[in-house]
Amino acid sequence: MADAIIELENIQLTLTSRAGPVNILRGVSLSVQAGQTAAIVGPSGSGKTSLLMVIAGLERATSGNVSVRGRALQGLGEDDLAVLRGAEIGIVFQSFHLVPTMTALENVALPLELAGESGAFETARTLLDEVGLAARVDHFPAELSGGEQQRVAIARALSRRPRLILADEPTGNLDGKTGRQIVDLLFGLQARMDATLVLVTHDERLAAMTDRVIRMADGRIASDELTNTKSFPVRVVSQ
Numbered sequence: 001m002a003d004a005i006i007e008l009e010n011i012q013l014t015l016t017s018r019a020g021p022v023n024i025l026r027g028v029s030l031s032v033q034a035g036q037t038a039a040i041v042g043p044s045g046s047g048k049t050s051l052l053m054v055i056a057g058l059e060r061a062t063s064g065n066v067s068v069r070g071r072a073l074q075g076l077g078e079d080d081l082a083v084l085r086g087a088e089i090g091i092v093f094q095s096f097h098l099v100p101t102m103t104a105l106e107n108v109a110l111p112l113e114l115a116g117e118s119g120a121f122e123t124a125r126t127l128l129d130e131v132g133l134a135a136r137v138d139h140f141p142a143e144l145s146g147g148e149q150q151r152v153a154i155a156r157a158l159s160r161r162p163r164l165i166l167a168d169e170p171t172g173n174l175d176g177k178t179g180r181q182i183v184d185l186l187f188g189l190q191a192r193m194d195a196t197l198v199l200v201t202h203d204e205r206l207a208a209m210t211d212r213v214i215r216m217a218d219g220r221i222a223s224d225e226l227t228n229t230k231s232f233p234v235r236v237v238s239q
Contacts (some may be wrong), residue, residue, distance in 0.1 A: 039207035042216035090157035
């Protein structure tokens with residue numbers, strides 16, 4: 001697909017355990033278009049998070065092909081994968097993964113500094129203002145609420161304006177009201193940046209907000225439905 005930002009072809013993921021090999025993903029093929037929002041849903045153990053980690057290059061597929069923005073991941077070393085993630089992919093985790101000894105400003109500036117970008121702290125300050133934390137830039141994670149920590153994590157993930165945003169249960173550790181605020185923020189930033197958003201969630205209401213719902217079961221895609229056919233029309237095959 002010419003405008004696909006993610007291309008997966010027959011992905012198999014097998015991990016070892018004390019009981020022997022465990023098949024986590026079983027022949028998953030998937031294309032996600034640029035600018036699309038997609039939810040991956042399914043019961044615990046169905047392979048949702050593993051699929052997201054394979055897309056991010058944080059888990060290597062046992063076999064099959066993975067491409068992000070036209071670049072094959074299977075041939076890249078760890079250093080090249082890290083460079084690709086830093087430039088193209090923003091990842092938001094359920095657990096915020098903030099550096100506890102760094103302020104909110106320092107956490108957001110960190111990936112910019114590591115990339116050698118000038119004006120890292122100015123950019124970080126602008127992003128924190130954009131997520132509503134202009135008054136909290138000098139606070140450490142322990143001094144922030146869960147919702148505020150997730151806002152910092154989102155600002156950090158989007159600091160380099162990635163074309164692809166991956167979110168693993170971004171509201172999983174938050175109360176309902178705070179979770180809704182984070183969802184509104186995440187979708188608003190995705191739209192303004194014209195990025196692609198793929199998220200894993202147990203929340204059917206959150207899934208219904210996306211353009212597409214991909215349901216996983218037993219390591220396979222059980223169904224794949226477009227909910228926003230205006231932006232991403234379904235190709236109809238003549239009977």
